[in-house]
Amino acid sequence: MTSTPVDGEPAARSSRTGRRVPLSWLGVVPFLAYIGLFLLLPTVLVVVQAFADPDGRPTLDNVRALSESYVLTAFWRSIELSFVTALIGAVLGALLAYLLVSGPADGFVRRVATAAAGVLAQFGGVTLAFAFIVSVGNQGLITLLLQNIGIGASGGWLYQMSGLIVVYLYFQIPLMVLVFLPALDGVKPQWREATESLGGNSWAYWRHVAVPLLTPPFLGAFLLLFANAFAAYATAAALISQGGVIIPLQIRAAITSETVLGRENVANALALGMVVVVAVAMALYSWMQRRSARWLR
Amino acid sequence: MAAVTTELTTAPPKNQGARARSALRFRIGRAVLLVLFALFFAVPLLALIEFSTRSNDLTGPRTLEYWRYIGQDPEIRTALRDSVLLALITSVVALALLLPTMVWVRLRLPKLHRVVEFLCLLPLTIPALVLVVGWAPIYLWIAYFTPAQFDSSPVVLAFAYVILVMPYMYRSLDAGLSSIDVRTLAEAARSLGAGWFTVMARVIMPNMLSAVLNAALLSVALVLGEFTVASLLNYDNLQVVMNNVAQISSGVTVALAAASLMFVFVLLFALSFVGRRRPARVIAEEK
Amino acid sequence: MTETDTPVTAEATRAGVEVRLEGLRRQYGAVTALDGLDLTIKPGEFIALLGPSGCGKTTALRLLAGLEDADGGRVMVGDKDVTRLPTNKRDMGMVFQAYSLFPHMTARQNVAFGLRLRKIGETERNRRAGEMLELVGLSAQADRYAHQMSGGQQQRVALARALAIRPTVLLLDEPLSALDAKVRATLRDEIRRVQLEVGITTLFVTHDQEEALAVADRVGVMNAGRLEQLGPPTEVYSRPATPFVAQFVGLSNRIPATVNGSTADVLGAAVPVIPSSVDSGEGFALVRPEAVDLLPVTDGATGPLVGQVIATSFLGAVSRITVDLGPAGLVLAQMPTSQAGGFGSGSVARVTFRPDPVLVVKG
Known part of the structure; x- marks a missing residue:
């Protein structure tokens, strides 16, 4: 918080309150104090500790740990997982959103689906992991059904990357629906009719009008989904109880590690690496948002 | 046409x-x-x-044993009680912190609007996992000052959860505030002799009821499903206990998961259907 | 429905084609949008379809455009039956109500889009787009996006875009209704100017009678899926064929009257009658306010046509005066403001009717 008077009429303000900092600023002090203590301080701590050894001396060892091969592998897997689930989630979510907008605007299907998407997009963690374990795990509903009709199915894939991908789609697709529906709603039926009247067929409409128009919001939503998957922890943690397949699980390992002392600050370095990746995705996202806003307003 | x-x-x-x-x-x-x-x-x-509802695998007879067990196991009952308490405290604290600030910024400090918005939405960009790493040393201090009889009670997680629910609460409240003319309402009340507390409690709040309710329900749903922060800071909330129980009896875990899921579903469906205003978009970090 | 032949005007020699709608029917569930519509648009003619919302005028236009399928009837363009032809093969330029410009293209790209679909080279298409933009007076805005232009400018671009493909028919679907009054009037005249310049057969759909009367060669008034009257604007206005037309187009007084052959007795005054009126007996004469004149009464005379002025409203060049005729109800008279001075509220006036033919309808 700055102590210099805000631009505008500093003279008028100070003559009224008799202070350099207007009294009205007191009203936001509790909020700023709380944010400072529980949001900004922890963030700063992550950065500072990433460059400090357990005794608080500056070091680059933690950051150097990021270049170790198992960390790099985990980072790569995290990015792969996020990319794949964002891509599949964005495509399927866009398809689902299109199916919804092509029906009646206030129909039952659309209302239920939108409400469900709102719930499922933030569904995750232990509950989601169990829901999948009892569906397609070793003793899961689908697995057993398949075995009963003679198809040799097993649930082992669920606890690996392939499993994470399917489980992540469970919240990625609804998130895509939520983010992409407004963009689809912004597409006016007149554009298709205008294309037709100008001599274009359905293909021309998609090729020249719908796809160019929807590409920025689609890419924006894709980046949001990427960041969402990259930051996700609980589902993976509940599904895969040990090891560090992906970065969030590496962080868990570093935090809870009791065998190797002095590893806590590696967690900070890992967290810093995560922030960088997410920040890049979010910066691209807001750039995309501005770009698509130029057309769709 | x-x-x-x-x-x-x-x-x-x-x-x-x-x-x-x-x-x-x-x-x-x-x-x-x-x-x-x-x-x-x-x-x-x-x-x-x-x-x-199956005692063994799919071939076993129907049973409600697991559901009954939820109410009997002392560990689960404690976690359930703590999580509900946590949800309430988080909602109340976050509301008490955000609503007056947002109203005040609208009335007296419009220049701070963008700053407050940025700060409130910041937790969307910083993964909860990263914040946990930063919270760890702070929670060492909190644990140090916690009276012995409340030791390891997850209720202290409220400090962190307020930050986690802030973006959703901000969006909901912002939508509510945008739909009423806060300045005119406040000026009218002040001209009739109301103090700031009265303005807040008797004028702004009643007009914001659906937005506040919306924000509170969202926070409750979020807190009840939170796992990341609690598990990594070693506090036993509902989700953590659920995960622990899974190692012993998967039947109880599944029943517990189904129960908590139904509860959150009912909560959020009620939100999206009953509330006339659409809920602020939810993108939870809890994955 | 009556169709009156108009004298062949100079415009009829233009290059446009003839369009015939024959017995077009369209049903939406239980709602009949079009109930056997017959309409012939002469080559180069500008026809306005006028009617309240839901009367079927937009459906007629969309059937002609091929944006919807007819349940029955034929659409003929020149000698060709296009009823089964999809929109993109019909070669019709269309201007929509609003928001029809592609938001990710500049004005020039929008106008050139139809040419691009026809695989016309870039230089040629930019040249023609430039010409079209010049035609609608927007050369300076060629590189703007839709949201950088006003509503009126957007509709001009839409017009240029529709004309750029050199269509056989121009379809205008309420192109002015989203604009404010001033822009509306200018753009209306602009559309007519461009249409005359290009000489294209045009169908214009609107719910605004002033618009329809101002620009069209002929106006078709529609109601409940049927064409009530088709004729030149002056005829539709002054000789309404049906009660619906009389009431929908312009303001009308409803005054009790008795028909005797070719004249009607309207409160004692004899007024000529339009042939489509009721044959004889009691009814109501539908009289335009501007066909009502007022004379000052100072000698205390009375009679069924004498009443007290209860309100005057000043509308600029003209004023409207409401006279209370007691049992016959209220009568609205319209006259130049310069003559309205003597009829203030409370004064007494005698109502007279100009000898224009009126429509008499059953009560």
Whole structure:
């Protein structure tokens, strides 16, 4: 918080309150104090500790740990997982959103689906992991059904990357629906009719009008989904109880590690690496948002 | 004539023109795809409920034993109580912190609007996992100052959860505030002799009821489903206990998962249907 | 429905084609949008379809455009039956109500889009787009996006875009209704100017009678899926064929009257009658306010046509005066403001009717 008077009429303000900092600023002090203590301080701590050894001396060892091969592998897997689930989630979510907008605007299907998407997009963690374990795990509903009709199915894939991908789609697709529906709603039926009247067929409409128009919001939503998957922890943690397949699980390992002392600050370095990746995705996202806003307003 | 365009997609004309045929094909394809999507989302939920009522695997007899066990196990009961308490405290603290600040900024410090918005939405960009790493040393201090009888009570997680729910609460409250003329309402009340507390409690709040309710329900849903922060800071909230119980009895876990899921579903469905205003978009970090 | 032949005007020699709608029917569930519509648009003619919302005028236009399928009837363009032809093969330029410009293209790209679909080279298409933009007076805005232009400018671009493909028919679907009054009037005249310049057969759909009367060669008034009257604007206005037309187009007084052959007795005054009126007996004469004149009464005379002025409203060049005729109800008279001075509220006036033919309808 700055102590210099805000631009505008500093003279008028100070003559009224008799202070350099207007009294009205007191009203936001509790909020700023709380944010400072529980949001900004922890963030700063992550950065500072990433460059400090357990005794608080500056070091680059933690950051150097990021270049170790198992960390790099985990980072790569995290990015792969996020990319794949964002891509599949964005495509399927866009398809689902299109199916919804092509029906009646206030129909039952659309209302239920939108409400469900709102719930499922933030569904995750232990509950989601169990829901999948009892569906397609070793003793899961689908697995057993398949075995009963003679198809040799097993649930082992669920606890690996392939499993994470399917489980992540469970919240990625609804998130895509939520983010992409407004963009689809912004597409006016007149554009298709205008294309037709100008001599274009359905293909021309998609090729020249719908796809160019929807590409920025689609890419924006894709980046949001990427960041969402990259930051996700609980589902993976509940599904895969040990090891560090992906970065969030590496962080868990570093935090809870009791065998190797002095590893806590590696967690900070890992967290810093995560922030960088997410920040890049979010910066691209807001750039995309501005770009698509130029057309769709 | 707007009805005409929507009519096109819903009711194909009776004659069998090319348009009518392709419209019919499209409707069938649409229905098939929608069913496939519905299956993908419904099967895991149905499997949860199915397994929570079977004593062994799928061939075992029906039983409600696991559901009953939820109410009997002392560990689960404590976690349930703590999580509900945590949800309430988080909602109240976050509201008490945010609502006055947002109103005040609108009335007296419009220049801070962007700053407050940025700060409130910041937790969306910083993964909860990262914040946990930063919270760890702070929670060492908190644990140090906690009276012995409350030691390891997860209720202290409220400090962190307020930050986690802030973006959603901000969006909901911001939508509510935008729909009423806060400045005029406040000036009218002040001119009638009301103090700031009265303005807040008797004038702003009643007009914001649905937005506040919206924000509070969202926070409750979020806190009840939170796992990341609690598990990594070693506090036993509902989700953590659920995960622990899984190592002993999967039946109870599944029943517990189904129960907590139903509760959150009911909460959020109520939110999206009952509340006239649409809930602020939810993108939880809890994955 | 009556169709009156108009004298062949100079415009009829233009290059446009003839368009015939024959017995077009369209049903939406239980609602009949078009109930056997017959309409012939002469080559180069500008026809306005006028009617309240839901009367079927937009459906007629969309059937002509091929955006919807007819349940029955034919659409003929020149000698060709296009009833089964999809929109993109019909070669019709269309201007929509609003928001029809592609938002990711500049004005020039929008106008050139139809040419691009026809695989016309870039230089040629930019040249023609430039010409079209010049035609609608927007050369300076060629590189703007839709949201950088006003509503009126957007509609001009939409017009240029529709004309750029050199269509056989121009379809205008309430192109002015989203604009404010001033822009509306200028753009209306602009559309007519461009249409005359290009000489294209045009169908214009609107719910605004002033618009329809101002620009069209002939106006078709529609109601409940049927064409009530088709004729030149002056005829539709002054000789309404049906009660619906009389009431929908312009303001009308409803005054009790008795028909005797070719004249009607309207409160004692004899007024000529339009042939489509009721044959004989009691009814109501539908009289335009501007066909009502007022004379000052100072000698205390009375009679069924004498009443007290209860309100005057000043509308600029003209004023409207409401006279209370007691049992016959209220009568609205319209006259130049310069003559309205003597009829203030409370004064007494005698109502007279100009000898214009009126429509008499059953009560």
